[in-house]
Amino acid sequence: MSLKTRNAIITGSTSGIGLAIARAFAAEGANITINGFGEAAAIEAERAGIEADFGVACRYSPADMSKPAEIAGMVSEAEAAFGSVDIVVNNAGVQFVSPVEDFPLEKWDQIIAINLSSAFHAIRAAVPGMKARKWGRIINTASAHSLVASPFKSAYVAAKHGIAGLTKTVALEVATSGITVNCISPGYVWTPLVEKQIPDTMKARNLTKEQVINDVLLTAQPTKQFVTVEQVAALAVFLCSDAASQMTGANLSMDGGWTAA
Ligand code: NAD
DSSP states (O other), X not given: OTTTTOEEEESSOSSHHHHHHHHHHXXXXXXXXXXXXXXXXXXXXXXHHHHHHHSSOEEEEOOOTTOHHHHHHHHHHHHHHHSOOOXXXXXXXXXXXXOGGGOOHHHHHHHHIIIXXXXXXXXXXXXXXXXXXXXXXXXXXXXXXXXXXXXXXXXXXXXXXXXXXXXXXXXXXXXXXXXXXXXXXXXXXXXXXXXXXXXXXXXXXXXXXXXXXIIIITTSOTTOSOBOHHHXXXXXXXXXXXXXXXXXXXXXXXXXXXXXX
8 A cells, every 4th residue: 555645636537547547546545536527427436436446535526627727726626625635647638630731720729738738737736735745746648659650640749749848847847856757658558549539540541440450550569469557557656656756757658669669
């Protein structure tokens, strides 16, 4: 139970990678604030399930990661409820696939807001408390697309490269305050986000579903296997441990060898 005294916020944790990180932190004894969209009953089932399965307190914040005031409110409400915010995982993310010349303006703005700017707003709100307590862990879910590009994902790749830069900058600023700031860069993880982009990629590249999975997605991944959400969550738990206290400003790949190529 390495996180027994810690309080964590995980954005975008009603599904996929974020939910797995929330459950892995709870298994280590942390109190949790989950966040994200979805059906109210399903979210409540996840929230109550975390409390029942791990004996921790779990809150739900409906804050919209495209709205700066709601992000600041999420952090201050978690501080008020649990007494501190020790760990922030900026994980919420969306995808849109389109040739750049057709890329809808509102999709560009939305992806930059949710996948990049939300991390800035959450970090800005959480750092003062972490500095005062001289301990903090900030983990940003980046992507292999923080290191390399793929066509038709201009906003996503720009946001993910941006979050890698934000990670390094803040790591330097808080280096003497007991706070580490890192990002995790998964390759393809089998989650609803990946599943949902298959139809658009089929259209953009004129391929069948099987061709998208084997020739587009797993082509990039030398191991020819998807990463699992539990593997990403295990790395996040490690980054919160004392053993990782000298890891900061790092961009940690978990991509089946994708970015080695
Ligand atoms: P997912 O679709 O399963 O989860 C995304 C989460 O973000 C959901 O909880 C959703 O409700 C939430 N969300 C979306 N818009 C939001 C908003 N405006 N405000 C608050 N919450 C919002 O996707 P996932 O695959 O688990 O993705 C999580 C993160 O991992 C993203 O940042 C994504 O870019 C990154 N990532 C995913 C993969 C992959 O292959 N799945 C690979 C690399 C990086």
